[in-house]
Amino acid sequence: RGWKAVSVHGDKAQHDRTKALSLFKEGKCPLMIATDVASRGLDIPDVEVVINYSFPLTTEDYVHRIGRTGRAGKKGVAHTFFTQADKGLAGELVNVLREADQVVPPALTKFGTHVKKKVCG
Structure with a gap:
């Protein structure tokens, strides 16, 4: 659809990661998708979208x-894929x-809102 993106x-x-990051930082590729x-x-x-x-x-x-978004008072948007595997x-x-x-998206609360207590020891 014409969107330039790197991952x-x-x-x-490592060489490919460095190249993708450079393209993003230089503004030659405005979207970076990362893990x-x-x-x-x-x-x-100046990251606007994550x-x-x-x-x-x-x-x-x-x-x-x-x-990565919203630094120094700037605004940004973050999109995150959250699946059944992440429900914990x-x-x-x-x-x-x-x-x-x-x-809080209603679909997120369908996964439950319980928070597991951390046990030290």
Whole structure:
């Protein structure tokens, strides 16, 4: 449909990840789709849209992924695929969204809103 997009994921060679990231940072490719490989350590200003192809293993990593948008008072949008396989994190995700005054999609609450207590030891 004419959208230019790059992807960054663990199955890509480092050279290909670096190239995709450069294309995105230079503005030659305005969309980057990434997994946890790109969740931390990337300093990319002016990110307007984040698309998470897979939900991360923790909600902390989710916050880091979507944190690429909205930096320095700017606005951005994050889209995240959340599937049945991720349902164990639904309650935590609902809490993160509520704490950030974001809309909680009704479809997300269908996965449940229970939060498992962490056990130390």
